[in-house]
Amino acid sequence: MMSYGSYERYYTEARSKGVIFATYDPEKKPSVEVKHGKPVVSFRDPVLDAEIEVAADWLSLATGIQADPDQQQLADTFGVPLNQDGFFAEADPKWRPVEFHKSGCYAVGLANAPMTLREAIMQAEAAVQKASVFLSGREIPLAREVSTVHDAHCIRCKRCIAACPYGARSFDAESDRIIVDSATCQACGMCAVTCRNSAAEVRGWNDKQMLAMIDAQLMNYGTPTTA
Structure with a gap:
């Protein structure tokens, strides 16, 4: 219990x-x-x-609560995840309640999990406050670094599209290339890890920069000597 x-x-x-x-x-x-x-x-x-x-003299059964099957279609439409029980999954129940990793989307009430009426009202109030802060600004803050595509290296395998947890990547059939939505991208790096041709890259974290930082760090330890 x-x-x-x-x-x-x-x-x-x-x-x-x-x-x-x-x-x-x-x-x-x-x-x-x-x-x-x-x-x-x-x-x-x-x-x-x-x-x-x-x-027993009396047998009382509690009514179970199951997720609405139509939530899968809603999740696919907005590009947000469901948990194993079919309810919308928060970014983090402790640190980012009622929020998704995708900015501007919120889950409250029975869409999120079985809960009491009081809890549902508290979640709704929290979501309204977060949405108010999000909409009150003159500009929508974006991630400092976002991913990009080196089209010359891209083989159109579309692995990066499936790997992106934010739905920030799509394939434009007209131009025959992968498109990145900078407003949705959170620079998690999943696309860069998945891409086999190094066509997907997070700006500011390419291989040259990473190797240069590793070399600089190794130089701080001095040149190794051999006996």
Whole structure:
């Protein structure tokens, strides 16, 4: 049983009043039968490693929440990710809540995860504040360095398009070349790592510059001598 924040006290209070929480293996879910007019819950306790039967006066089931299947189409449209359960995945739940890596997009409420009404309202307020800051500026700040394409080296394999987590790359069939959207690119370098011809490059971090920095660093240690 996992709880967070102030909700931990509800769990502690329930335990103190005699409520017993039992875990189970998802592969062996509890079963329910009606015996002598009463529900009987059967499950295997992983701690005791034994089959347990509980005859209850009342059986209350919580309604499960599943992600909307249409969210996949919305995610593809805006170029934002979903998690393994089909909910929109935040950039970071702790450091960048309600935000995506892609600027200007936010996820709140049940689109993000199962949550209480209070949590959904708090997320909505946070998203409104972030969107207000984003829209109130006269200019949209871009990444200091963005990726580029050396067209002469590019073989149009389109690996960089699939590798870009921000959807900043696309193929222009009319001009027959890879196009980079500078407003979307966050200079993560995934395209440069994926490209086999060194056609994709993050400005300011090309091979010459990196090797020059490595050489300069090695020179600081002096020229090695041999005995």
